[in-house]
Amino acid sequence: MSFASKITRTPRPFEPDAAQDVSERFSDLAPELVEVLSGTAGCSPYLKGLMETEEDWLRAALTEAPDTAMERAMEVSGDTSSELSASLRAAKRRVALYAGLADLAGVFALEDVTGALTRFADLATERALTFQVAQEIRRGKLPGATEDDIASAGGAMALAMGKMGAGELNYSSDIDLIMLFDDSRYDEDDFHEARASLIRAVRRMSAMLSENTADGYVFRTDLRLRPDPSVTPVIISMEAAERYYESLGRTWERAAHIKARPCAGAIEAGWAYLDRLRPFVYRKHLDFAAIQDAHDMRLRIREHKGLGGPITLPGHDMKLGRGGIREIEFFTQTRQLIAGGRDPDLRLRGTVEGLTALADKDWVPRDVADTLIDHYRFHREVEHRVQMVRDAQTHQLPNSPQGFERLAAMMDEDRDALEKKLTDALTEVHDLTEGFFAPGSSDEGGVELEQDEAEIVEGWKAYPALRSSRAVTIFDRLKPDLLARLKGAARPREALINFDKFLRGLPAGVQLFSLFDANPPLVDLIVDITATAPALSVYLGRNAQVLDAVLGGDFFTDWPGEDGLMEDLAETLEALPDYETQLDGARRWMKEWHFRIGVHLLRGIVSADEAGREYADLADAVVQTLWPIVLEEFARKHGDPPGRGAVLIGMGSLGAHSVTAASDLDLIVIYDAPGDAMSEGRKPLGARAYYSRLTQAMVTALSAQMPEGRLYEVDMRLRPSGRQGPVATSLTAFGTYQREEAWTWEHLALTRARPVVGEDAIAAEVEAIRTEVLERTRDPATTIADVNDMRARIAEAKGQRGLLDPKIGPGRLQDIELVAQCAAVLSPETPRATLDQIAAGQDIGWITADEAEALSTAYGTFRRLQSAAKLLTDETLDLDAIGQGGRDFLFRTMKVDDGEALLETVSGCAERAQRAVEAILARTPGEAAA
Numbered sequence: 001m002s003f004a005s006k007i008t009r010t011p012r013p014f015e016p017d018a019a020q021d022v023s024e025r026f027s028d029l030a031p032e033l034v035e036v037l038s039g040t041a042g043c044s045p046y047l048k049g050l051m052e053t054e055e056d057w058l059r060a061a062l063t064e065a066p067d068t069a070m071e072r073a074m075e076v077s078g079d080t081s082s083e084l085s086a087s088l089r090a091a092k093r094r095v096a097l098y099a100g101l102a103d104l105a106g107v108f109a110l111e112d113v114t115g116a117l118t119r120f121a122d123l124a125t126e127r128a129l130t131f132q133v134a135q136e137i138r139r140g141k142l143p144g145a146t147e148d149d150i151a152s153a154g155g156a157m158a159l160a161m162g163k164m165g166a167g168e169l170n171y172s173s174d175i176d177l178i179m180l181f182d183d184s185r186y187d188e189d190d191f192h193e194a195r196a197s198l199i200r201a202v203r204r205m206s207a208m209l210s211e212n213t214a215d216g217y218v219f220r221t222d223l224r225l226r227p228d229p230s231v232t233p234v235i236i237s238m239e240a241a242e243r244y245y246e247s248l249g250r251t252w253e254r255a256a257h258i259k260a261r262p263c264a265g266a267i268e269a270g271w272a273y274l275d276r277l278r279p280f281v282y283r284k285h286l287d288f289a290a291i292q293d294a295h296d297m298r299l300r301i302r303e304h305k306g307l308g309g310p311i312t313l314p315g316h317d318m319k320l321g322r323g324g325i326r327e328i329e330f331f332t333q334t335r336q337l338i339a340g341g342r343d344p345d346l347r348l349r350g351t352v353e354g355l356t357a358l359a360d361k362d363w364v365p366r367d368v369a370d371t372l373i374d375h376y377r378f379h380r381e382v383e384h385r386v387q388m389v390r391d392a393q394t395h396q397l398p399n400s401p402q403g404f405e406r407l408a409a410m411m412d413e414d415r416d417a418l419e420k421k422l423t424d425a426l427t428e429v430h431d432l433t434e435g436f437f438a439p440g441s442s443d444e445g446g447v448e449l450e451q452d453e454a455e456i457v458e459g460w461k462a463y464p465a466l467r468s469s470r471a472v473t474i475f476d477r478l479k480p481d482l483l484a485r486l487k488g489a490a491r492p493r494e495a496l497i498n499f500d501k502f503l504r505g506l507p508a509g510v511q512l513f514s515l516f517d518a519n520p521p522l523v524d525l526i527v528d529i530t531a532t533a534p535a536l537s538v539y540l541g542r543n544a545q546v547l548d549a550v551l552g553g554d555f556f557t558d559w560p561g562e563d564g565l566m567e568d569l570a571e572t573l574e575a576l577p578d579y580e581t582q583l584d585g586a587r588r589w590m591k592e593w594h595f596r597i598g599v600h601l602l603r604g605i606v607s608a609d610e611a612g613r614e615y616a617d618l619a620d621a622v623v624q625t626l627w628p629i630v631l632e633e634f635a636r637k638h639g640d641p642p643g644r645g646a647v648l649i650g651m652g653s654l655g656a657h658s659v660t661a662a663s664d665l666d667l668i669v670i671y672d673a674p675g676d677a678m679s680e681g682r683k684p685l686g687a688r689a690y691y692s693r694l695t696q697a698m699v700t701a702l703s704a705q706m707p708e709g710r711l712y713e714v715d716m717r718l719r720p721s722g723r724q725g726p727v728a729t730s731l732t733a734f735g736t737y738q739r740e741e742a743w744t745w746e747h748l749a750l751t752r753a754r755p756v757v758g759e760d761a762i763a764a765e766v767e768a769i770r771t772e773v774l775e776r777t778r779d780p781a782t783t784i785a786d787v788n789d790m791r792a793r794i795a796e797a798k799g800q801r802g803l804l805d806p807k808i809g810p811g812r813l814q815d816i817e818l819v820a821q822c823a824a825v826l827s828p829e830t831p832r833a834t835l836d837q838i839a840a841g842q843d844i845g846w847i848t849a850d851e852a853e854a855l856s857t858a859y860g861t862f863r864r865l866q867s868a869a870k871l872l873t874d875e876t877l878d879l880d881a882i883g884q885g886g887r888d889f890l891f892r893t894m895k896v897d898d899g900e901a902l903l904e905t906v907s908g909c910a911e912r913a914q915r916a917v918e919a920i921l922a923r924t925p926g927e928a929a930a
Contacts, residue, residue, distance in 0.1 A: 037051070043388075043389070043406050043409050043410050044100070044388045044389050044390075044410065045389070045390060046388060046389060046390050046391040047096075047097060047100045047101065047388055050093055050096065050097040050100075051097065051101075053093065054093055054094055054097055057073075057094060058097065058098070058101075061073065061094075061098060066098075066102060066107055066108070069098055070095070070098055070099070070116050073091060073094035073095045073097075073098050073120075074091055074094075074095060074119070074120050074123055075091065076088055076091050076123065076124070076127055081131070081135075081204075081208065084127065084128070084131055084208070085208050085211075085213065085215070086213075086215050088124050088127065088128070088208070088209070088218045089213065089215035089216045089217065089218055090215065091120065091124075092120065092124070092216065092217075092218050092219075093216065095116060095117065095120045096117075096171060096391070098116075099112075099113050099116050099117060099171075100171065100388055103381075103384060104388075104410065110377050110380055110381060111352075113384065114163075114167060114168045114169055114170065114380070115167055117169040117170070117171070117173070118160075118163075118164055118167045118168065118169045121160075121164050121169055121173075121175050121219055121263075122160070122164075122263045122264065124209060124218050124219060125158050125160075125175065125177065125205075125209070125263055125264040126158075126263070126264035126265070128205040128208045128209050128218075129153050129156060129158055129201070129202075129205045129264045129265050130150055130151065130153050130264070130265070131205075131208075132200075132201040132202070132204040132205045132208070133149075133150060133153040133154045133156055133198070133201045133265075134147075134150045135201070135204075136154070136197045136198070136200060136201050137149060137150060137154060141193075141197045141200070142154050142194060142197040142198070143186065143187075143190035143193050143194055143197075144186065144187070144190060152265060152266040152267075152268075152269075153201075153264070153265030153266060154181070154185075154194075154197075154198065154201075155181045155182035155183075155185040155186070155194075155198075155265075155266050155269065156179065156180070156181045156182075156198050156201065156202070156235060156265045156266060157179070157180050157181065157182070157238075157262055157264070157265040157266040157267065157269055157270040157273070158177045158178075158179055158262070158263050158264040158265055159177060159178040159179070159180060159260050159261070159262055159263070159270060159273075159274075160175070160176070160177060160259075160260070160261045160262070160263040161176040161177065161178060161225050161256055161257075161259060161260055162176040162225075162256070162259060163176075163259075164176060164177075164261075164263070165259035165260050165261040165263075165349055166259040166261075166349040166350045166351065167349065167350060168350065168351065168380075170380065170383055170384055170387060171384050171387040171388055171391065172387040172391055172392055172393040172394070173219070173393070174219065174220045174221065174222045174393065175209075175219045175220070175221055175222070176222050176225050177221060177222070177223055177225075177263075178223070178225050178226045178241075178260070179202045179223060179226065179234055179235035179236075180226075180235065180236060180237065180238045180241055180270070180273065181194070181195070181198050181235055181236075181237055181238065181266075182237075182238055182266050182269040182273075183237035183238060183239050183240075191237075195233070195235070195237070198235050199233045199234055199235055202223070202234045202235045203234055205221075206221045206223060206234070209221045220393070225253075225256060226241070227240070227241055227244035227245065227248075227249075227253075228244065228248075230705055230709070231705045231706055231707050231709075232705075238269070238273045241273075242273075242276060242277065245277060245280045246280065249280055251337070254280060254281050254337060255330075255333045255334075255337060257274075257277065257280070257281045258281065258333050258336055258337070258340075258347070258349065258354075259349045260274060260349075261349060262274070278347075281337075281340070282336075282337070282340040282341040282347060283337075283341040310322075311323055311423065311426050311427060311430065313397055313404075313419055313422055313423060314397065314398065314399045314400075315396050315397060315398075315399045316396065316397045316422075316426070317395050317396050318379055318382055318383045318386070318395045318396070318397060319383065319395035320395065321426075322426065322430045323425070323426030323427060323428070323429040323430035323433075324379065324395075324426070324429070325376065325379050325380065325383065325395075327429055327430065327433040327434075328351060328355075328372050328375065328376045328379070328429060328433065329351055330433070331372065331432075331433045332351050332354045332355050332358065332372075333354070335358050335363050335364065336348075336354055336358070338363075339361070339363055343361060345357055345360075345361065346358065346361065346363070351376055352373050352376060352377070355369045355372055355373050355376075356369065356373070368432055371428065371432065372429065372432060372433075375425045375428065375429050378421075378425055379425065379429075381411070382397075382407070382411070382422070383395055385407055385410040385411060386398070386407065388410065389406070397422070401415075404418070404419065449483075450493075453493065453496055456496060456497070456500050457479075457483070457496075459500075460475075460500070460503060463503055463504055463506065464506065465503060465506035465513075471513060474513040475513050478513060478523075481523070482499075482523060482527075483496075485523060485524070485527045486499055486527060486530070486531075494531065495527060495530050495531035496530075498529075498530035498531065498533075499526070499527070499530040501530075502526065502529075502530055525599075525603075528602065528603065529599065529602065532602060532872070532886050532888075532889050533598065533602055533871050533872060533886070533889075536595065536598050536599065536602070536871070556600075556605065559606075559610075559614055559617075561617060562617040562620050562621050565593070565617060565618060565621035566621045566624055566625050568589075569586065569589055569590075569621055569622070569625045570625055572585060572586075572589050573585055573586060573589075573625070573629065579629070579633045580706075582629060583626075583701055583704075583706060584706045584707055584708045585708075586622065586625070586626060586701075586711060587706060587708035587709055587710065587711055588708045590618065590622055590711055591708065591709065593618050594615075594618065594661070597611050597614045597615060597618070597661070598611075598661065598871050601867065601868075601871060601893075602871060602889060604892065607864075607893075608863065608864035608867040608868060608893050609860070609863070609864065609867075611661075611867055612658065612659075612660065612863060612867055613657075615659045615660060615661055615663070616653075616654075616657045616658060616659040618659075619654060619659045619663070619665060619712065620650075620654075620657070620756060622702075622711055622712070623648065623650070623654075623665065623667075623702070623756050623757060624756060624757040626698070626701050626702065626711075627648055627698065627757040627758065628757075629701075630694070630697050630698045630701045631694065633697070634693070634694050634697050635679075635681065636681075637681055637682055637683055638679050638681040638682070638683050638684065638685050638690060638693075639679035639680040639681025639682075639684060639685075640679065640680070640681075641671070641673070641679065641690065641691070641694070642673045642674075642677035642678055642679050642685075642686075642687045642690055643671065643672050643673020643674060643677045643687055644671075644672040644673065644759060644761065644762060645671065645672070645758065645759040645762060646669055646670060646671035646672075646691055646694070646728065646758050646759065646762065647669075647670055647671075647755050647757070647758030647759055647762040647763045647766060648667060648668075648669055648698070648755070648756050648757050648758050649667065649668045649669070649670060649753050649754065649755055649756065649766060650665070650666065650667060650753070650754045650755075650756040651666035651667065651668060651718040651749055651752060651753055652664075652666030652715070652718065652749070652752060653666070653752075654666055654667070654754075654756070655752035655753050655754040655756075655832060656752040656754075656832050656833055656834065657754075657832070657833070658833070658834070658863075660866055660867060660870055661867065661870040661871060662870045663712070664712065664713040664714065664715045665702065665712045665713070665714050665715070666715050666716075666717075666718050667698075667699075667714055667715075667716055667756075668716060668718060668719040668720075668729065668753075669691060669694070669695040669698070669719075669727065669728040669729070670728070670729050670730070670731055670734050670762065670766055671687070671691040671728055671729075671730060671731065671762070672730065672731040672732075672759075672762050672765075673687035673690075673691070673730070674687065675687065675688075687730075688726065688728075688730075691728035692726055692727050692728045694728070695716075695727045695728040696727060699714045699716070699727075702714050718746075718749050720733065720734060720737040720738070720741075720742070720746075721737070731762060731765060731766070734766070734769065735769045738750065738769060738770075738773045739769075739772075739773060742773075743786075744782075744783055744786035744787065744790075744825075745786070745790055747773065747774065747825055748787070748818070748821040748822060748824075748825060749821075750770055750773060750774060751774060751821045751824040751825060751830065751831075751832060751837065752821070752832050753766075753770055753832075754832060755767060770830065771830055774824065774825060774830045775828055775830065778825070778826075780826055780924045780925050781924055783822065783825060783826060784822065784921055784924065787818060787819070787822045787921060788921050790818065791815065791818055791917075791921070794808075794814065794818075795810070801876055802876050802877070803903060803906060803907060804865070804869070804876070804877040804878075804879070804902075804903075804906060805876060805877070806862040806863070806865040806866040806869065807862070807866065809910065810910065810913075810914040810917070811858060811909070811910035811911060811912070811913035811914030811915075811916075811917060812858075812862055812910055812913070813859065813862045813863070813866065815913070815914070815917055816834065816838075816855050816858060816859050816862075816913055816917070817834055817859075819838075819841070819847075819855070819917050819920055819921065820834045820835075820837035820838050820841070820855070821837060822841075822921075823837050823838060823840050823841025823844070823846060823847065824837040824840055824841075826841070826844060826846060826925050827840035827841065827843065827844050828844075829843070834859055835856055835859065838852050838855050838856055838859075839852065841920070841925075842928075844925040844926070845925055845926040845927065845928050846920060846923065846924070846925040846926070846927070846928055847916075847920055847928060848928045850916075851916035851919060851920060851928075854909075854912040854913050854915070854916040855913055855916050855917070857909060857912075857913075858909040858910065858912065858913035859913075861894070861905065861906065861909045862906075862909070864893055864894060865877075865893075865894060865906065867893070868889065868890050868893040868894070869890075871889075872886045872889070872890065873886075877890075879899050879902075887899065890902070
């Protein structure tokens, strides 16, 4: 008799009088569970490992009633962050272990498992949130709050979404939370301070739950379901959220809120908020438009995940694939959206409960609902077992026969029988749900489309750009020619997918489609972009107004240079009414120029080297123009800068004028003021505080997410003492540190330091310190030994990322730049640019002519590769993944004929540069000339 058949599966939690008998039988089965988990190629290394880790606790738990054992598993304590963090992780191990074993043994039904995991997620979220808010309150950072406010988290509230909201968490679920706070609890003058305090608390809460420490993690926490997550902080006010949903909320957000539930913090305020939001989720009238929107969501997910095509079991996605869990959920939620405004009885969070209610109200035939409920429970059990194997957030069936043997053992099934059951269930779910959505087929003006391509095109009807009849009329006229051009691209399917991303982002379509109709070359440009550069496609969809510049003629004129850019940006910002608008305007302006550089590079109007110089000019222009604006705004509150002022120093790629399309900006701020100096504004500050907060204001101006995105990420780790040092450094401290405390790697970084903007007199003194430090006599052998050590540490930490990685690896950019900077340190000269530094190394007899040529050639090659790669992908460059259009562009940029020639060029350059680097670092200056 199998282990599962030895105990009766129960569909509901156990009655108290039967609990002890159940626990006795469960205890008897424990040895057999160990055998199953160990056998069949190790059914669940994860659960087996937990059994070994928590052996003593489990022995005691198996003698208790299941509900008592589970409650004891959830016991959490700890008065400090580290104690609470460790306790939460230990409790998660116990909950996962007991739920997993109870599930396998049949002690828990599906709802018992998901319910237990959800209850613990609620508990963990509550404890982490109230702990972090309490820390803010005790530090006096949350205005007006006292110890009495800790229980309600100072008005902060976690809204559980998705499976957590429905009480349906699986073993390896993320928890999806929308974090809100009750702004009515705070005076208007305290609002921003309170929000800042709660933002800190939520970030720490998320880290406490998500970080993978030596004790593991609690739950991966996703906060991105909040309104407009790219531009809003991790917690927003309830009023702001309500305004967003009233004006901009989309169907998928309505569907998501069906399962929403306050789970931590200000619970009562959370329920009141959901009551106010109910008209957004459930419309007064029957909402059949939701059917098309839900269908559109399904097509997007299916296309994005590559889950089209017939059902085949190996690797099939039980959640998102055909016939999967998501199809059952969409089937249920769509009907709830259609009818829930009229019938409150349909406003249920759970999928099973929702299907039952829909059948009771005759919205779904009873036999269909019962069938989908059975399949939903079966799908979820299968999902749990594939996740049990290694605590992996996966929904995919095994890819190998051995994997299916393991799954069958965990399901207590014969493998052949399980595979047939899976195939039948997936097919029946797909047939039952697909008929409701009925996507239909498309024959677009004689252009033959594959089924998945036709589904993409069908989905266009629901996009905002095609909501008006006028837009539809114009687009229908354009569509046959547009599809023909896309099908004529080197990789038609990739071009269609990227055009879909572009079209999806358009807020409206009439004006743009009219431009297409009147300007066929513009269509060629769009097809060129969508066939090659996905990132540009997405940007263009969100910023279609940039096409006005394309048609205006200025788009293809000569580059204006840094001075011209500064003048143009200054004029643009001067016309804007206030500081916030200026910061957003700077983002819009920068992204338009950034887009122009990318298009020019893509179409061969500029070379990769020219594009690199233009990206650098653009970064300089932004930093130089924004600094005085930030300073003026800061001085409005705190007064003019005390002392002589400050200078902003560019380090790294900014200092060397070698910024790429995706570079961070390395910055440090150096000021000169007496230690007791004070500003004289409405809120005066001491010199150190003044310049530290001014620096933070500048970093925010550059890197904060706003409606138009961010300008640049900012990295200040190259300042004296790195993360441990103040964000702004006095001139005296800077000089002392560089002369007496700085490590060799910091002097290497100093070779690229360049004053970018600020007080000229201080800039001159910083440059004098730089020159003095770099030109002083030093022991070459010690410096070279330090560089060898740094090179080894970098190699150990970052490894080799692939043959086509331009930056990391022997003989690549970072390796070459390390040697070049060392040459600059050992040379009496102090050049910043890498090629000039290599030449300086040659001048001091450290680098031979052949080695200099190898390094310079490799540097140019990898810079071009980096420039092209950043335009094509944010990931490691993969020739298969970038498509034919991307490959053609890459080969043209690198002046090679094909992928084989590219790999040969790259590997040859890297090998020659690596040999040169190792030879150089094995000698001291003068030895190369001997």
